[in-house]
Amino acid sequence: MFELLKEQPKDKILALVQTFREDKRPGKIDLGVGVYKDAEGRTPIMRAVKKAEQLWWNAEETKAYVGLAGDPAFSDAMIDLVLGDAVPRDNVAAVATPGGTGAVRQAFELIQMANPNARVFVSDPTWPNHLSILKHLGMEVVLYRYFDSESGSVDFNGMLEDLGGMRPGDVALLHGCCHNPTGANLTMPEWDAVIALLNDKGAVPMIDIAYQGFGEGLEADAAGTRAVVKGCPEVLIAASCSKNFGIYRERTGILMAVHHDAARKALTQANLAHLNRQNYSFPPDHGARLVTLVLGDATLRADWEAELEAVRQGMLDLRTQLASELQRLSGSDRFGFVAQHRGMFSRLGLSPEKVEELRRDHAIYMIGDSRINIAGLNAQTVPILAKAIVEVGA
Ligand code: LMR
Numbered sequence: 001m002f003e004l005l006k007e008q009p010k011d012k013i014l015a016l017v018q019t020f021r022e023d024k025r026p027g028k029i030d031l032g033v034g035v036y037k038d039a040e041g042r043t044p045i046m047r048a049v050k051k052a053e054q055l056w057w058n059a060e061e062t063k064a065y066v067g068l069a070g071d072p073a074f075s076d077a078m079i080d081l082v083l084g085d086a087v088p089r090d091n092v093a094a095v096a097t098p099g100g101t102g103a104v105r106q107a108f109e110l111i112q113m114a115n116p117n118a119r120v121f122v123s124d125p126t127w128p129n130h131l132s133i134l135k136h137l138g139m140e141v142v143l144y145r146y147f148d149s150e151s152g153s154v155d156f157n158g159m160l161e162d163l164g165g166m167r168p169g170d171v172a173l174l175h176g177c178c179h180n181p182t183g184a185n186l187t188m189p190e191w192d193a194v195i196a197l198l199n200d201k202g203a204v205p206m207i208d209i210a211y212q213g214f215g216e217g218l219e220a221d222a223a224g225t226r227a228v229v230k231g232c233p234e235v236l237i238a239a240s241c242s243k244n245f246g247i248y249r250e251r252t253g254i255l256m257a258v259h260h261d262a263a264r265k266a267l268t269q270a271n272l273a274h275l276n277r278q279n280y281s282f283p284p285d286h287g288a289r290l291v292t293l294v295l296g297d298a299t300l301r302a303d304w305e306a307e308l309e310a311v312r313q314g315m316l317d318l319r320t321q322l323a324s325e326l327q328r329l330s331g332s333d334r335f336g337f338v339a340q341h342r343g344m345f346s347r348l349g350l351s352p353e354k355v356e357e358l359r360r361d362h363a364i365y366m367i368g369d370s371r372i373n374i375a376g377l378n379a380q381t382v383p384i385l386a387k388a389i390v391e392v393g394a
Helices: 012-022 047-059 072-083 099-114 128-136 156-163 188-201 218-231 262-279 286-296 298-330 352-362 381-391
Strands: 092-097 119-124 140-145 171-175 204-209 234-240 253-259 345-347 371-373
Touching: 047 286, 047 298, 072 092, 072 218, 072 234, 072 253, 072 286, 092 099, 092 262, 099 128, 099 204, 099 234, 099 253, 099 262, 119 128, 119 156, 128 140, 140 156, 156 188, 171 188, 188 204, 188 218, 204 218, 218 234, 253 262, 286 298, 298 381, 352 381
Parallel strands: 119 140, 119 171, 171 204, 204 234
Antiparallel strands: 092 253, 234 253, 345 371
């Protein structure tokens, strides 16, 4: 049987992790996978998370199953974090999932169960795994223009024009903040225009929010998502705790389904629980427990917020430093957008050949589409990257 299996396309982000590991050159620089790293190149366990683990180690009395939807306290805490008071809790069905990817996968499956004819409109470019999962599920994908590589900013006219082709029941996948891979984000008036268009078309928004707190701050990063939830009758939201709580390997995420008619909640909730049961029964608890403890304790929460804010500021400083170093060395403002982008990523707009040259001749690793992880840099490596970019003539 196994001989019937076919080769699967490699995930370009994970393939790069492997190539980087195998590179023996000292001083190699990893700007690939979206994992936060401090100035020493470590991915630390956040202080509040470590403390919550200690508390939980003492308090935990059983490893028995929780519930198909996970602990409702986790859902409450996350709904509050992401949606604030944009919508009453009674209007939100939610299940814990294994990471943000789990939430994205469950969301696509829910769409497919509800409306097998739905087409999913996806930004061009987007996180490659969005496309991969949609293909795996056999769902129809339509790309919408999103990024203008020349200016490094959102091609908003192109986006509106392409979303204008949506039909009732189609789904628009939007990045809540810190667009992956480009780093270019919608302004609030642009969110409002998208909301009006989706409502006009009878289309359903789905938001993937995996970097809340990495862009403009916890509240500001959720503003687009909250506007959509207020403005559209039905919304799906896949949220990840991997990055903002730094608990990548614990696989912690949540899928929320919001309906303006609270009477729809029970049916949606039952379908979400059913989906969890079919795919893995109970979602992992440990990471969700830590998040619940941190968000529910004023001291832990304040410390988490402070550490997250320091992470965010550090990435902003690196952005400013990189943009000005590139400006100084190249004598042009071409890369000024690096300072305007937000979140972990920026797409630099280099050709695949230049990206390859940077890897081969300078041991600098970025994704083939020239996405860099800003957090892979530090004050010492920013000038090295800037010099290399100018040297390859990018
Ligand atoms: C990324 O885009 O690098 C992250 O979301 C990690 C991943 O799973 O791809």
